[in-house]
Amino acid sequence: MPSFSRIRAIAEKEVFHILRDSRTLVIIFLMPLLQLIIFGYAMNMEIRQVPLLVDDLAMNSSSRALVDAFVNTDYFQLVPKEAGTLQPDELFRERRAQASLSIPKDFGASEHRVLLRIDASDPNSAQMIQNYALGIVNSTGIQTDAGIDLRAQILYNPDLKSSFFFVPGLIALILVMVCALLTSISISREKEMGTMEQILVSPVSATEILFGKVIPYLVLGLLDALIILAVGMLLFQVPFRGDFSVFLLFTFLYVLTSLCLGLLVSTVAKTQQAAMMMALGMTLLPTLLLSGYMFPISSMPVILQKLTYIIPASYYLQIIRGIMLKGNNIAQLYQAGLSLLGMSVLMLIVAARRFKLRLS
Structure with missing residues (x-):
């Protein structure tokens, strides 16, 4: 039976190491904020100020209303008149018009059709430009030949803010990277510092050591x-519509x-550098590509869909986006939590078990 006093002693020792190691403090507090800010702004999929070339042959109130509808949004900006003297294909090639x-x-009068070239x-950008343009045209109230009034x-x-999609995913990505990284180097650090021998001669079991290592990082991970x-929420204006206690439970x-993934890595790696590389390799790319963070899981090949079952972030993404x-x-999230x-x-x-073998 694990002893609480021995677990607490290991945990206090780990806290002492954390406070003395500036690299660990950077990983805990600075790295997540930098990742959130850089990824949050860099991975914005929304398009703004698309250069739009307008060729208005009608020059009447209806055509001006349509052009104004495009100009009065933040999605399009008119190509300057001097550039408009060039052929459209030349402007497309020079990226002066999209x-x-x-x-x-x-x-x-008798015609309600316009031609939009993209x-x-x-x-991806072309699809978004097309969607924006169709939305603007529909908002003008121009009737189509079919006469169908479809309202979505x-x-x-x-x-349709992309930040609503990416920021919850960033929380999942950053947490798994940071937490796995922290525990992966904790035991490797003991080996490199030569303090593992002191632990081995003490009456502490492998389970107590692992619990003592996890507890401080569990608190820091929640923080x-x-x-x-x-x-x-402050920078990207992402809403929080769920119960905060439910968020804390599933985030725990x-x-x-x-953290347990990091511990598993630490029982394999012999050095801190190897542990860090393994932890990043097992969290970064799988979370980016196979969790549903960037690409829908339903659109992946069946084999890759099966692989998503072993990616922790694939479950947490369902949870945090849902909350x-x-x-x-x-009631809607318990299966992912289990x-x-x-x-x-x-x-x-x-x-x-691996750690017990290492100790023996």
Whole structure:
């Protein structure tokens, strides 16, 4: 039976190491904030100020109303008249225009069609430009030949802000990277500093050592989560529509899972450098590519969809997006939470057994 007093002694020793190691303090407090700010602004998928070339042959009230509808948004800006003397294809090649709007002479009288040409060398941007343009045209009330009035209601993110999608994902990415990194180097540090021998001769079991190592970082991981959440909501105006206690509960499970992953790495790596490389390799790319952070899991090949089951962030992304954007409660999220709990218990058991072998 693990002794609470021995676990507390190991935990106090780890806190002392944390306070003395400036590198650990940087990883805990500075690195998450820098990652949030850099990734948050760099991964903004929204498009603003698209250079738009307008060829208005109608020059009537209807055509001017349509052009004004484009200009009066933050999505498009008119190409200057002097540049408009060039051929549209030349402007596209020189990246001085990304879209062109051609309005025929009879527009507003017998003709309601316009031609929108878009530079699709960047297909994602082209798709977004097309969506913006269609939304603007529909907002003008111009009737189509089909006469169908289709109205869409956008739920949870009516302005389609990409920050609503990426910031919760950044919280998941940063937490798993930082937490796994911290515990992965904790045992490796003991080996390099030569203090592991002192632990070996003391009456402390492998389980007590691992618990003592995890507890300080568990508290710091939760503190990190609160800081990242607050900064993300402040800088990027992301809403929080759920119950804060539910957020804390599931974040606790996610941080615990990430820490146990780091412990598992630390039982394999022999040096701090190797531990850091392994921790980053097991968290960064899998979280970016296979968790649903950047690409929908449903659009992946079946084999990759199966791999997402072993990625902790894939479960936490369901949780945090559900809490922050939809206001989900435990009843809608408990399955993902149980998956995180099962992963943390499994990794802790494997890490404890491997550590016992190392001790013996």
